[in-house]
Amino acid sequence: MASRITSITSTAPGSMDLRRRTLLKTAAAGAAAFAASTLLPSQRAHAQTNGTVLRIGFQKYGNFVVLKAQGTLEKRLAAQGATVQWLEFPAGPQLLEGLNAGAVDVGTVGETPPIFAQAAGVDFAYIGNEPPAPKGEAIVVQHDSPIRSVADLRGKKVGLNRGSNVHYLLVKALQHAGLSYSDIQPVFLTPADARAAFVQNSIDAWVIWDPYLAAAERQANARVLTTGEGLVRNTQYYVAAKKFADRQPQLLHTLLAELDQVDQWSRTHIPDVASQLSPLVGLDAPTLELALNRASYGVQPIDAATLAYQQQIADTFAELKLIPKKLVVADAKWHTA
The missing domain is CATH 3.40.190.10 (Periplasmic binding protein-like II)
Known part of the structure; x- marks a missing residue:
């Protein structure tokens, strides 16, 4: 899947023309096929018949990896009659293409991928974020x-x-x-x-x-x-497929609560996190400690200031013709009780 999808991210800059939209649809179909192929027959049947499978898109580094290793989310969701499926992506743009394909319900990305995704018509919602880093x-x-x-x-x-x-x-x-x-x-x-x-x-x-x-x-x-200091926030966002977020808000609230617990633990256990991530990421612990010491920790709800910042990014990219039209970022806000 990676080679097929990353062809989109290697095109020349400019407006998102019909060719890019066609490629996006092709990549989306590929992502969906890949996701289905990674499941065992019993898992595929379960995913088709049970609406409480939470499919999480993650990247090789970050708190989702720690959460996956600890297994605490699976235990909490089991009490709600839900199971978890993990799908790895090389970067945020590819993850959002997987979400658009229907292969992913929720994932974490940086501040720019959601702008390109919204411009491409991906139906998602911002459900939370980490502090700037x-x-x-x-x-x-x-x-x-x-x-x-x-x-x-x-x-x-x-x-x-x-x-x-x-x-x-x-x-x-x-x-x-x-x-x-x-x-x-x-x-x-x-x-x-x-x-x-x-x-x-x-x-x-x-x-x-x-x-x-x-x-x-x-x-x-x-x-x-x-x-990025003094220039950008570098905010990490949690995003979900809009239909899934509207249908399963409690599962997402549970997920965010577990992520926040992982964050609070990680903040004071950086050497432990580095050691845990090292064999999974393929980097030595000191390198990961350097990265973890300048990361941010703690899941926050999406607020007006955060949406305003995302709007600045969208407006900038529209002016540069990196996206084909102006966006209203607030349209992607998660409206949950």
């Missing part, structure tokens, strides 16, 4: 690169995952340095491909988030030009 993403260059500031990126190739949380960081950092988005050459790559391009000097700079950022600093001798 602006130090958890950055623009990096090779240690010996002649590029000393963001202003030096004019005309340079900058790698990033299209539609990911760092897309907005790049736009704001360029604006702050007196450059426009058209002054650089964006190269849309998944994190794994971008790391390879970065190490091989095929790109001049890389815009990336933790733990890939921490790994680049410790293992690839990367130098930080700027983090």
Whole structure:
């Protein structure tokens, strides 16, 4: 699924034309097929007949991984007659495509993927968020690169995952340095491909988030030009398929409560979390500790200020023609008792 879906995130910048919409539908169908293929026959039958299967889309790093390892959510949901299915995605844009395909009920993404998803017509709701973590993403260059500031990126190739949380960081950092988005050459790559391009000097700079950022600093001798501090919030959101959120609010409330408990434990047990994540993520514990120490912790309800911030991102991307139309972000707010 990854290769099929990431082809969308590697297209040139511009409006979301008919071709992109067609690709999105194709990727969505692929995601649905992949999700179905990962289930055993008994699981597929259960998923088709039982409306209380909570399908969670997660990425390899983060509190969902810790929650999955601890198994506490399964125990709480069993009391409500529900089961859990976990589906891994390489990044937020792909996860939201899985949600659009009907393969996922809920997941966690950065601040930018929901904007692209809403523009593409994905029917989802914001159900919660983590506090801002602006130090958890950055623009990096090779240690010996002649590029000393963001202003030096004019005309340079900058790698990033299209539609990911760092897309907005790049736009704001360029604006702050007196450059426009058209002054650089964006190269849309998944994190794994971008790391390879970065190490091989095929790109001049890389815009990336933790733990890939921490790994680049410790293992690839990367130098930080700027983090998101003072530029963006780098907020992590919990999103759900709108129909599922309306139909199963109690399951989502239980999920958010369990995530908050994991967060509160993780905040004071960073070495333990790093050790737990290390074999799952494939990074050493010290690298993960670096990332975890600049993460944020604690699940919060979506408030007016958060929606206003998301609206700023949507308006910015509409002005740059990165999305085809203006959005009303508040249309995706979860209205629950």
